[in-house]
Amino acid sequence: MSGEFDLIARYFAPLAAEAPGTFGLRNDAALLPSLPGSSIVVTADSLASGVHFRPNDPPELVAKKSLRVNLSDLAAMGAKPLGYLLNLALPKGGNEAWVRGFSAGLAEDQAEFGVSLYGGDTVATDGPLLITVTAFGATPEGTALDRGTAQAGDLIYVSGSLGDAALGLAVFNALLPELDEVAAEYLRDRYLLPRPRVALGQRLLREGLASAAMDVSDGLVADLGHIAKASGLGAELRAANLPLSAAAAGVMELRPDLSASILGGGDDYELLFNLAPERTEEIARLALELDLPLTCIGKMLPGEGVRVLAPDGEVIEVDKPGWNHLA
Numbered sequence: 001m002s003g004e005f006d007l008i009a010r011y012f013a014p015l016a017a018e019a020p021g022t023f024g025l026r027n028d029a030a031l032l033p034s035l036p037g038s039s040i041v042v043t044a045d046s047l048a049s050g051v052h053f054r055p056n057d058p059p060e061l062v063a064k065k066s067l068r069v070n071l072s073d074l075a076a077m078g079a080k081p082l083g084y085l086l087n088l089a090l091p092k093g094g095n096e097a098w099v100r101g102f103s104a105g106l107a108e109d110q111a112e113f114g115v116s117l118y119g120g121d122t123v124a125t126d127g128p129l130l131i132t133v134t135a136f137g138a139t140p141e142g143t144a145l146d147r148g149t150a151q152a153g154d155l156i157y158v159s160g161s162l163g164d165a166a167l168g169l170a171v172f173n174a175l176l177p178e179l180d181e182v183a184a185e186y187l188r189d190r191y192l193l194p195r196p197r198v199a200l201g202q203r204l205l206r207e208g209l210a211s212a213a214m215d216v217s218d219g220l221v222a223d224l225g226h227i228a229k230a231s232g233l234g235a236e237l238r239a240a241n242l243p244l245s246a247a248a249a250g251v252m253e254l255r256p257d258l259s260a261s262i263l264g265g266g267d268d269y270e271l272l273f274n275l276a277p278e279r280t281e282e283i284a285r286l287a288l289e290l291d292l293p294l295t296c297i298g299k300m301l302p303g304e305g306v307r308v309l310a311p312d313g314e315v316i317e318v319d320k321p322g323w324n325h326l327a
């Protein structure tokens, strides 16, 4: 295993090479670009081995997930990604091949999303591997999507499909042995590699389409609860309208007992947003343009809390609305 500074020079400095202001990671800190007319948006998320990813997941994919969950938060604010900081707490003793794979994954996603590494920190501990990414992006000055500005009567929309990642983890945990291999592979991939909806978030902000927005990381019902609470409203979800991939729909046929994975499984990294009813045609056009399903799943109402309704109008009790680290 290389020492701390060789590790930085070998694997991380190349990821900072193209960003002006990083000085090739030789200085104590980096200069952020100054963008007249823009606000800088900043967000951080930590991923712990065994909590957010499986200890033997490929390091390239752990790297991409670490970056992408942060890009999803930038998307939720309507920001264009610019760069990120990387803090690593590596297990003592080290595994250089893991770091090599991790940095290779970051290099691929830097090209994919147009971001650069700006710096970070590396420590070694007796604890499990912990990765913290702090990402920053830009919005038109003073603007951002907000969880707290939904209006009563607004529709609730979600991008993509729900529950795939949670079902992918169930596949890894051998809870779905009866599933065909094509569906199992699709779901595992959705667990390993989130698709942050970066273009959608920016369009929602710039076109003033969403009255409120966030990304779904903990679970649909819990996260919609955050929009409802922040906006001083209640929310009603139509379970039959929730967008499912073909693979997830297949699982629901086989195992309806796993419907909690759709409602509160989390790890979706889709955008959840509100829309004034008169703007549905614009959203339909945007979905076509972005080649991304945007589905109406319910509406915001006066009151509080989230209710999930079955097709017959019955209220579905939700035992686990989402992930909560401290519950």
Ligand SMILES: Nc1ncnc2c1ncn2[C@@H]1O[C@H](COP(=O)(O)OP(=O)(O)OP(=O)(O)O)[C@@H](O)[C@H]1O
Residues within 6 Å of the ligand: 044, 045, 069, 073, 217, 218
């Ligand atoms: N330890 C902390 N110190 C300061 N602010 C925090 C801390 N933990 C969370 N926050 C802030 O609280 C808000 C909610 O955090 P939360 O982590 O739930 O959001 P998220 O990143 O969108 O969700 P997730 O972690 O599931 O991806 C964010 O504005 C975040 O910056």
Ligand SMILES: Cc1ncc(C[n+]2csc(CCOP(=O)(O)O)c2C)c(N)n1
Residues within 6 Å of the ligand: 045, 046, 050, 051, 052, 053, 054, 169, 217, 218, 265, 266, 267, 323
């Ligand atoms: C091995 C393993 N077990 C469980 C899960 C599920 N999970 C963990 S944290 C989280 C919420 C988002 O995290 P945070 O709120 O910290 O950003 C979810 C849905 C997983 N991804 N991997």
Ligand SMILES: [Mg+2]
Residues within 6 Å of the ligand: 044, 045, 046
């Ligand atoms: Mg967070």
Ligand SMILES: [Mg+2]
Residues within 6 Å of the ligand: 044, 045, 069, 070, 073, 217
């Ligand atoms: Mg997050």
Ligand SMILES: [Mg+2]
Residues within 6 Å of the ligand: 072, 073, 076, 214, 215, 216, 217
């Ligand atoms: Mg978020």
